[in-house]
Amino acid sequence: MLKKSLMDSWSFFKNHTVAISIIILPIVVPISILTALYMRFLTTSDEYLFAEQLPPMLIGIIAHPIYAVGVVFYIASVVSGESIETKTAWKLGAKFWLPYLIVSILVGFAVVFGLIFLIIPGIIIAIRYAFSEFDLLLNKSRPLDAMRNSWSATKEYTWVILGGYTVITLVLYVPYYLMASLFDESSISSLVLNTVSNIVYSVLGVLYTIFAFRVYEFAKLQHNQSLNDDAP
Numbered sequence: 525m526l527k528k529s530l531m532d533s534w535s536f537f538k539n540h541t542v543a544i545s546i547i548i549l550p551i552v553v554p555i556s557i558l559t560a561l562y563m564r565f566l567t568t569s570d571e572y573l574f575a576e577q578l579p580p581m582l583i584g585i586i587a588h589p590i591y592a593v594g595v596v597f598y599i600a601s602v603v604s605g606e607s608i609e610t611k612t613a614w615k616l617g618a619k620f621w622l623p624y625l626i627v628s629i630l631v632g633f634a635v636v637f638g639l640i641f642l643i644i645p646g647i648i649i650a651i652r653y654a655f656s657e658f659d660l661l662l663n664k665s666r667p668l669d670a671m672r673n674s675w676s677a678t679k680e681y682t683w684v685i686l687g688g689y690t691v692i693t694l695v696l697y698v699p700y701y702l703m704a705s706l707f708d709e710s711s712i713s714s715l716v717l718n719t720v721s722n723i724v725y726s727v728l729g730v731l732y733t734i735f736a737f738r739v740y741e742f743a744k745l746q747h748n749q750s751l752n753d754d755a756p
Contacts, residue, residue, distance in 0.1 A: 533735040560719040590617035
């Protein structure tokens with residue numbers, strides 16, 4: 525299942541890269557450029573200062589649900605055979621902005637809480653909540669209900685999701701870190717690399733969503749078949 529899900533996810537991504545990019549990049553590109561200019565000219569220290577990092581972080585947090593929600597609805601619309609337009613995706617992003625943000629924050633806190641103790645618990649928590657956004661948006665569940673449903677639905681697919689996330693992470697980020705190691709972190713070249721990488725990876729990172737949605741659809745199909753088999 526892992527290999528087929530990864531291949532299906534890559535095939536979907538290749539076929540819909542342009543549409544996905546159109547949903548994401550008009551929002552991400554200006555934010556990334558403004559963040560780079562802010563970090564270059566408006567920060568006063570080379571060291572990490574939370575107060576200085578806060579403005580671009582807040583902008584990113586506010587903007588992220590718009591295109592993230594739009595991408596989920598776009599993926600679901602393609603699977604159902606009725607692709608939505610970019611404006612529709614953004615409108616849905618605005619409509620579900622608050623509940624998606626709540627789920628993102630709750631899941632983020634849960635993952636960080638797990639990471640505080642050991643790396644593995646944090647990873648497992650992230651995997652068990654991988655279906656939360658789909659249940660929230662496509663089934664119109666409340667944030668906490670979506671998280672509970674995800675925790676239950678991912679139980680049988682934990683290792684599949686872990687394997688997929690691991691492969692995607694290695695393929696995407698090993699080349700980046702090898703390239704980044706060639707530049708001085710304080711140089712303009714490093715700033716340009718980070719800015720371009722943020723833009724590129726905002727699109728490539730959709731592979732995680734596509735893969736999780738592929739497993740989510742399979743899990744839903746298996747659940748429905750099980751209910752039909754149990755029916756008198």
